[in-house]
Amino acid sequence: MTSEQLAWKIRRHGIEMTHLSGGSHIGAILSVADIIAVLYANILIFDNKNPKWQGRDRFILSKGHAGAAIYAALAENGFFDVEELKTHYANGSRLSGHVSHHLPGIDFSTGSLGHGLSVGAGMAFAMKQNGNTDNRVFVVMGDGECNEGSVWEAAEFANHFRLNNLVAVVDHNKMQSLDYCDKTLEVSPMAKRWEAFGWNVIEIDGHDHSALKEALSAENADKPTVVIANTVKGKGISFMEMDILWHYRFPHDGWEYNCAVNELHKVKPDGVEDIYTPDGCPETTPEPEAGDHTMCLTFKPDYRMGGLE
Amino acid sequence: MRDSAVRKLIELARNDKDISLVTGDLGFGVLKPYWEAVPNQFINTGIAEQNMTAAAAGMALEGKKVFTYSIGNFPTLRCLEQIRNDCAYHNANVNVICVGGGFVYGSLGMSHHATEDIAILRALPDVTVFCPGDVTEAEACIKAAAETDGTTYIRLGRGGEGRALDSVDFKVGKAYKIRDAKDFDKKVALFSTGAILRDAMAACDKLEAAGIGVEQYSFPTVKPIDEKVIKACADKYDYIFTVEEHNIVGGFGSAVAEIMAEYGGKAKLVRLGINDVYCTKVGNQAYLREQYGISADKISERIQGVLGE
Numbered sequence: 001m002t003s004e005q006l007a008w009k010i011r012r013h014g015i016e017m018t019h020l021s022g023g024s025h026i027g028a029i030l031s032v033a034d035i036i037a038v039l040y041a042n043i044l045i046f047d048n049k050n051p052k053w054q055g056r057d058r059f060i061l062s063k064g065h066a067g068a069a070i071y072a073a074l075a076e077n078g079f080f081d082v083e084e085l086k087t088h089y090a091n092g093s094r095l096s097g098h099v100s101h102h103l104p105g106i107d108f109s110t111g112s113l114g115h116g117l118s119v120g121a122g123m124a125f126a127m128k129q130n131g132n133t134d135n136r137v138f139v140v141m142g143d144g145e146c147n148e149g150s151v152w153e154a155a156e157f158a159n160h161f162r163l164n165n166l167v168a169v170v171d172h173n174k175m176q177s178l179d180y181c182d183k184t185l186e187v188s189p190m191a192k193r194w195e196a197f198g199w200n201v202i203e204i205d206g207h208d209h210s211a212l213k214e215a216l217s218a219e220n221a222d223k224p225t226v227v228i229a230n231t232v233k234g235k236g237i238s239f240m241e242m243d244i245l246w247h248y249r250f251p252h253d254g255w256e257y258n259c260a261v262n263e264l265h266k267v268k269p270d271g272v273e274d275i276y277t278p279d280g281c282p283e284t285t286p287e288p289e290a291g292d293h294t295m296c297l298t299f300k301p302d303y304r305m306g307g308l309e
Numbered sequence: 310m311r312d313s314a315v316r317k318l319i320e321l322a323r324n325d326k327d328i329s330l331v332t333g334d335l336g337f338g339v340l341k342p343y344w345e346a347v348p349n350q351f352i353n354t355g356i357a358e359q360n361m362t363a364a365a366a367g368m369a370l371e372g373k374k375v376f377t378y379s380i381g382n383f384p385t386l387r388c389l390e391q392i393r394n395d396c397a398y399h400n401a402n403v404n405v406i407c408v409g410g411g412f413v414y415g416s417l418g419m420s421h422h423a424t425e426d427i428a429i430l431r432a433l434p435d436v437t438v439f440c441p442g443d444v445t446e447a448e449a450c451i452k453a454a455a456e457t458d459g460t461t462y463i464r465l466g467r468g469g470e471g472r473a474l475d476s477v478d479f480k481v482g483k484a485y486k487i488r489d490a491k492d493f494d495k496k497v498a499l500f501s502t503g504a505i506l507r508d509a510m511a512a513c514d515k516l517e518a519a520g521i522g523v524e525q526y527s528f529p530t531v532k533p534i535d536e537k538v539i540k541a542c543a544d545k546y547d548y549i550f551t552v553e554e555h556n557i558v559g560g561f562g563s564a565v566a567e568i569m570a571e572y573g574g575k576a577k578l579v580r581l582g583i584n585d586v587y588c589t590k591v592g593n594q595a596y597l598r599e600q601y602g603i604s605a606d607k608i609s610e611r612i613q614g615v616l617g618e
Contacts, residue, residue, distance in 0.1 A: 101399065108370070108399065115395055118360040122367025129349070130371060150391075153360035160355075 003209045005269050006076055007037035011236050013072035013085050015260050016276050018250040021089035023097055027246040028066040028142065031173040031206070031231040035140060036061075038212040040073040045135060048078040051104040057135045058123050060108045062116020063142035063171065064098035070106070071095050079105035082275065114148025117141060117168055121158045124166040124224075133165075138216075140169045144176025147185045152197065158224040159198035166224040167216065168199075171206060173233035177247055183299035194226045206231035237263050239290040244297070258284040310447045310470040310504060311408050314463070315343055317448040318376060321455050322347045327372055328455060333361045333379040339408075340378065358383050362391035362403070369401035374455050380409045381421040385430060385462070396460040397435045403461075404454040405430075410440060410464035410503050411554025412588070412597040419588050423464065427502070428559025430462040431532045437461040437481060440561070442506030442527040444472045449479035450529055457481065466504030473506055473527065484535035488513060490522035495616055497521065498542035498576070501552040502528040502561040508598060509552045511605030516612060534564050536572075543574025550579050550612055554603060557582035579615055581608055 001009075014029040039059065040046075047053045061070050068088060075082045080094075080103070087093035094103050098111030110116050120139035127135060145151060158166050172190055174181055181187045191203045200220040204211040206229025215227045233247070234240030237260045251257045258281035265280040274280075319342060322328040330343055334356045344351040354361040358379060365375040377384050384405050385392065396403040407423055414421035431438050437457055441447035447465060454461040477485055487510060490496040497516075501509035506527050513523040524546070526538055542549050549569070551562035562580030569578055583601050590600050598604040602611065 108367075109394065112390055112394055114359070115363050115391065118363030118391070119367040119370075119395055121360070122364030122369075123371050124367075125352075125364065126368040126371035126373050129373075150357075150359040150363070153355075153357035154364070156357065157354055157360050157364060161352075 001041060001076065002269070003034070003037045003041035003213070005272050006041045006073065007034045007209070008264065008267070008269055008272055009076050010037055010069050010072045012264055012274055012276070013075075014068050015251055015257070015264070017068045017072070017085055017088040019257050020086055022250050023068070023089045024248045024250065025065040025068070026250060027175070027234040027240060028063060028171070028173070029069045030235045030237060030240065031233045032063070032066045032069050032140060032171045033235070034207045034209060035169055035171060035212060035229055036069045036073050038209055038216060039138060040077055042213050043216045044138065046077075046105070048105070051079060055134060058107050058120065058137040060110065060116040060120050060137070060139045061099050062110050062139050063113065063145055064110030067095070067097060067099040070099055071103070074103070074105040113142065113145040114150040117151055117154035118157070120168070121154050121163055121166055124158070124163040125161055127165060128163070136165045136167055138167050138169065140171060142176070143170055143172045143174065143181050143187055143190060144184070146170065146187050146190070155194065155197040155199065162222045163224045164220045164222050168224065168226040169216075170226060170228050171231055172228050173231040175233045175242065175244055175247065179244065179296055179298045183296045191228045194228070199223055200225040201228060202226070203228040203230065207235055236267070239286050243293050245293040255284040255286055258282060259286050310441065310444050310466045311339060311468055313444045314406070314447045314451050314465055315339060317451045319343050319346045321452065322350050325374065325455070326350065328374045328376070329368060330376045330378060331361055331365050333358045333377070333383055335379050335383070358388040359391050362388040362405070363395045365403045366391070366395035366399060366401040369396070369403050370399060374402045374404070376404045376406055376454070378406045378408070380407065381414060381423050382426065385423070385426050389429065392430070392436070392460065393433050397433050400435060400459045402458055404463060405461070406463045406465060408465050408467055410466060411505065412594045413467045415593040415597045416591055418591070422588050424554075424583055424588070425556050425559070426464060427531055427553070427555050427561055428563065431559070431564060435459055436532070437530065438464070438532040439529060440464045440503035440531055441529045442473060442501065442503055443470050445474045445477050446479070446485070446527065446529040449477055453479060453481050464503060470504045470507060473510060482530045482533035482535055484526040484528045484538040487525040487527055488523065490524040491517055493520050493522040495521045496524070496546060497548045497550060497612065497616070498524045498526070498546045499550045499552065499612070500526045500528055500565060502531050503554055505552055505554040505598070505603060508603065508605040508608060512608035512612070515605065515609035519609075519613060521613070521616065528561065531561050531564055534568065536568050539565055539568045540572050540574060543569050543572060543576040546576050548579060548615065549576045550581060552603060552608055553582045554598065555582050556585055558585050581611060
């Protein structure tokens with residue numbers, strides 16, 4: 001399966017899973033889809049028959065709320081049955097909203113932000129000590145996650161010990177839970193921050209698969225690498241793109257679900273089947289206010305001056 | 310106790326290259342023998358306990374037996390979520406060493422007093438909680454921690470605890486009898502955990518001099534706790550006294566209470582510890598034990614008061 005095909009499937013599964021479960025974070029699932037697709041289609045070394053194989057690359061989704069993207073990638077790569085994706089969030093399911101290691105192919109459970117990079121750095125450190133030079137550790141984080149101080153503790157550690165077998169990817173979609181990142185706790189300039197911490201920084205369009213392949217393949221002689229992947233929250237569904245509403249909202253029955261599926265069908269790569277709605281959904285028109293919730297809700301310039309009463 | 314524990318760790322590390330000691334930039338003059346003996350099994354991760362603990366989890370998942378080291382509340386409360394999510398939940402062989410349980414760092418002030426740690430660590434599933442009472446128990450706890458597949462907490466004193474027991478047939482979860490009750494009319498059971506053992510022993514001497522027999526135990530493991538000893542004493546005596554250099558809420562006395570409440574037996578329980586306050590007084594460990602009611606004199610007075618002497 002090509003990365004383009006896998007990315008489409010991650011998006012389609014993501015829409016279905018959140019639709020069925022009423023689950024959150026479709027915006028993040030869509031923004032990270034291309035990064036995950038390239039990792040699983042072209043970069044990561046793994047064995048779906050032996051998920052704990054010592055010769056695998058280690059992978060941690062530190063922004064665990066986008067777990068549906070990983071579940072979709074694992075199912076499409078034969079770690080478990082695709083049918084199981086429908087159990088996302090359900091009673092008795094293995095597919096919790098945030099990533100769980102009780103599922104084959106998941107190296108580490110996350111959900112609380114700011115843990116994954118440290119754990120990945122510890123793995124990378126121990127792998128060097130153990131003489132493992134064949135494998136790397138990949139950690140995918142959010143840009144909002146970079147608010148967490150522990151991220152920068154890990155950044156210092158990885159640089160200090162020259163963990164060049166560690167690759168972090170920041171899914172830089174510019175939005176977090178309540179608002180834009182830069183209206184919440186300024187994260188710009190993201191690349192310069194990582195450079196200042198001593199990392200090898202590669203900044204790319206996080207939806208450009210050839211750029212992702214090149215960046216994620218690059219090896220550095222002595223530094224950890226961070227790929228700043230500039231992405232669009234909700235990428236691929238026009239009314240979800242850069243609309244803060246879709247951090248938490250799920251595609252409801254009716255125009256939301258139908259329009260989302262139909263938009264994906266318009267860009268379906270050859271050789272891909274939609275197992276849920278093979279022929280798409282009935283033509284439906286989005287409601288007028290669709291996609292119009294993109295506004296700064298939680299920050300006013302006066303806050304900086306302490307001028308508000 | 311601290312130095313003996315480090316010596317034990319050196320001995321173990323020389324024979325097992327997977328043992329790693331990770332410090333949060335503490336241990337001046339204490340850890341030097343370790344890093345000189347086994348330099349490749351030591352890391353200083355800087356003043357960054359969240360990263361230290363999560364990285365330790367990552368290392369443990371790559372096969373290392375990791376000991377994190379710091380003082381007071383820094384290796385526990387500062388990075389509690391990393392212990393919970395990254396270490397315990399993943400059953401990672403991470404052993405958190407705290408030097409300075411209770412009032413060890415007396416005059417340094419409240420920030421350095423570990424007085425709620427037992428309660429908090431005990432509340433985490435899959436965390437074994439060790440509070441050795443003397444040098445012999447401390448050495449045994451370190452060894453048991455390295456051999457325990459999973460996360461442990463080891464709460465140490467600093468120095469001068471001495472040896473109450475020459476040797477111990479150590480088992481995780483077992484309490485050790487320090488003395489049998491002398492054949493007086495009045496007899497009670499006294500349990501302690503951690504380095505307050507010395508004051509507990511001196512208190513028992515005073516009680517014996519006052520004609521009160523004491524069956525005394527040290528509990529180097531608070532979780533799992535020795536139910537057998539608790540139940541036997543609950544049947545045998547009218548009173549069980551617990552002594553801990555820790556808040557009375559949620560700690561060792563509470564662990565004993567949980568067993569007694571569900572078991573029955575005839576004994577009443579009296580918990581001696583810090584009476585749910587933060588320390589606002591300045592002084593050394595012995596002074597603060599006296600001020601907060603857990604010195605040998607205060608323990609003995611309190612018990613005699615309860616018995617109506």
